[in-house]
Amino acid sequence: MPQQSDYIVIGAGSAGSSLTRRLIDAGHSVHVIEAGSVDTDPNIHSPQGWPALLTGPNDWAVMTTPQEHAAGRELFWPRGKVLGGSSSLNGMIYIRGHRDDYDAWEAEGNTGWGWDSVLPLFKRSEDHEDGASAFHGAGGPLHVSRLRDRHPAAQAFVDAAVALGHPLTEDFNGEIMEGAGFNHATIKDGKRHSAWQAFVVPVLDSPLLTVTTDALVHRVVIEGGQAVGVEYSVGGEMLVATADAEIILSAGAIGSPAVLHRSGVGDRADLAAAGVDVVVDLPGVGKNLHDHLLVGNIYESPSPLIPGRNNLLESQLFAHSRQTDDNAPDLQPLFLHLPYPTDGGDAPAQGFTIAPGLVAPRSRGTLRIASADPAAAAIVDPNILAEDYDVEALVDAVIMCREIGGHEALAPFVAREYVPSSAPADRDAIRSLVRALAGTYHHQVGTCRMGVGDDAVVDPQLRVRGVAGLRVADASIMPTVPRGNTNAPAIMVGEKSADLLLGA
Template sequence: MNHDPTETLEADYVIAGGGSAGCVAARRLVDAGHSVILLEAGGDDRSAAVYVPAGSARLVGDPQYDWKYEVEPDPSRNGRVDTWPSGKVLGGGGSINGMLYLRGNPADYDRWVQQGARGWSFPEVLPYFLRAERNENGASKFHSDKGPLGVANLRVSHPFNRLFVDACVAAGIPRNDDFNGATQEGVGYYQATQWGGLRCSAARGYLRPISGHAKLKLMKRAFVSRIRVRNGVAEAVEFSHYGVAKLARARREVLLAAGTIGSPKILMLSGIGPRAELERHGIACVNDLPGVGRNLHEHPGIILSYDVNMRTMNVDAHSRWRFALRALQFALLRRGPGTSPISHVGAFFRTRPELPAFDAQLHFQPMGYEVTPDKVLLARANRVSLAVNVTQPGTRGSIKLRSPHPQDAPLIEHSLVGAEADIRTLIDGARAMRKIFSSPALRDHVQKEYLPGEGVSTDEQWEAYVRAGAFAMYHPIGTCRMGDLADPSSVVDPELRVKNIRQLRVIDAAVMPSLPSCNTNGPTIMVAERASALVLGAPLA
């Protein structure tokens, strides 16, 4: 590639990254009358593979839609090498994820404030969740029906869902009909980022309505190489468009929205990051920020699955005539298995009754999966599955440069179950679920425990299962964390401005100081909503 730009573009704002956060910011800035250049390294999202919800499991691991970042061998899991997904498509992770809409626990955001993110307490971020949401259940104290992001109830049901919810309630987990309402703890049905039976990513909800706007220049297959900084000011973004070097100048600000993996990589390629790390690759350091790439969080989870005596949705998918029937149901009514998100029933529960608050999340689905290091595949047996994950993990990882070449993937280092407390939580959570599956409410429907298998019973056997089979829930955050300016580990201030650099902000999940106790797409959209308001100088009251 020729590194001298052949074309220079200019706009009020340049957004590097067209994932969930980038789409939100582009919409809000264009609505406010500003010109925007939105650079997305992936391709277009308008395909049945993206918009038909049941196809989400197939998107992960598909190089057309997924960057498929390989993680370094994990010492906490016997050197296992994982592949972490990242959306290689307009809409980013929100175009390939499991579509569950969650906000987390109010205490999560109060914790952010304690970690130096002033202005991000739950009462202060709730208006931005509301601004984003268009909930089909209507408006209330905790919900809005006016926002761009469609949030809908499930349009698919299965008898085992109700059986499982009833069994959890019988075991002492309270029923919760709204995880995003007054309380998060309990068991109930998830809502999904869908509208009319189709996926509603930020690309569909926010960007599609302004796709022809004169103020928006959207460039797909635009691979960002670095941010050009001069005299402490972010002036422009260097990128390649179909292999041709170009430059996008920002009259007002550059907004970095390349995600938890991409944003720190771009900062470091731009000379912003740990000096020793940059100099190791021959990159001139323009801003020594030790926190860039550090503080990587991820939710560790394990899977349990059971063979049952009723037909499950994955078996329907392997039957040609049943698949054809379900496809017709989807085409005509936008209902049925074609609308299925990755999970149907959720729970936020305490793995030990003496705990002061819940410490685990549950994803249940009336279908069976085979989880490999880089793919999620449908099983062929009548099987139901559930994943238990730690809500507040204790381990931290990092993103580093592999080389000074922008096209090279970064180094991702993370010990997923490196904290003994997390292993304990996973074991206790799995044992609680096993007890539920052997309860009177379910045992007549269960034929056998497929994973981990009844041979796993002692603490040692459970720990071996966790270390062999634990997997990332695909919720990475934190690598450009916000905090107090005096905190040497913070990268951006509470207004998301990169320390010591003017006209540059990070506006995606990388800025989160710690994990929300839930899936992270909803919180990422909230961050971008608040970022847009801060950029415009119009924060919500």
């Protein structure tokens, strides 16, 4: 007999976790189907453990196609395959993005997604250690903390940036985003507070909740234009789950479009290439793929840095490149007190990284499945650096970060600049450096774009066009990526989807 519930949530990541909690709280039965395992790895729960998780059993370890505009390199994209999804692998940075990001979504026809509408959802999730305020919430499931025992090198980065004219920022989620400062983090009692731990673990014993792990979703079964069930396998055994109300895809920017494709929903040509019959010809599925980009500016230190007590990603900077006059910053350089080669290349035994980051990319790529086999990797082509703006903005970011890295405040921590190994001769040399080094900020979005045009996959109520009873709720619905880390925005999408389902 099929497993039956009011709702099925496919994916236990950031959005799926917050959505599940709100549905349980409202008295509905929920079946969560997750491809990954239970979050038992100690490195998940240690704020310093995330580097050891990359390429491990809890990481999908997505590889892109060779990138035409990035020296022909294949990029490695870590993605969470575990309860909590990527919120169990990420750096625990809590950033919402700029208010203009959400107002732009609404201006495109996505009514109810502007800043004034989504800010209360962010606040509802929060239990911020500062308490309730105009910008923060208290009493929500997700603990947001300020970092204590700050690393001296991270402090030196902030000091250097401020000395060079960047403003000091106490809260990147407050009135003014721009400037240098320390992150707020999803850490509670010295442990990672993933979306799963925050939202679902407190209700794990609810009789309304069913959780199936290590389950590969083959397809959503669609009959007569209606989503009627989910076919999935556990240990090779094929199973079926049904939902009396709706099915919600929360498998992320890689997983959700892949499930739609396997279900026969997508661009006719993409489905034909994978040998899948067309159920709904929806050309936008898998399109609009984009991501924040990082470049590793690495410094070797004269002696090992003292161990970090927080998340190894304590301080950062929001700034404008010379390529934009937007009100919102387009750069997010990040300080890591470990060597972090964004191209997977060489790194010194000891040191730190100032990572020039681009958070308003204009290049767009695609994703499609290779076959109907759920175990087969998707064909992922983000087409990074195809737009000149992205290259030039990252060049500006490299120049900015190398200026900070060369400031006297960081001198006690620097033996030599390791990447680049010699000072670039000119701007052309930095362009080449960017194309050779650019990697992911781990913020992929956009492949099930929300909107009102023909390129939209879901409408502003997150309903899949052409399929009744099926919605998408995760970062894949974002028309454009917010200018900041995407964990908090994905949780917000889960909160919003719950309101849409419950008629709030």
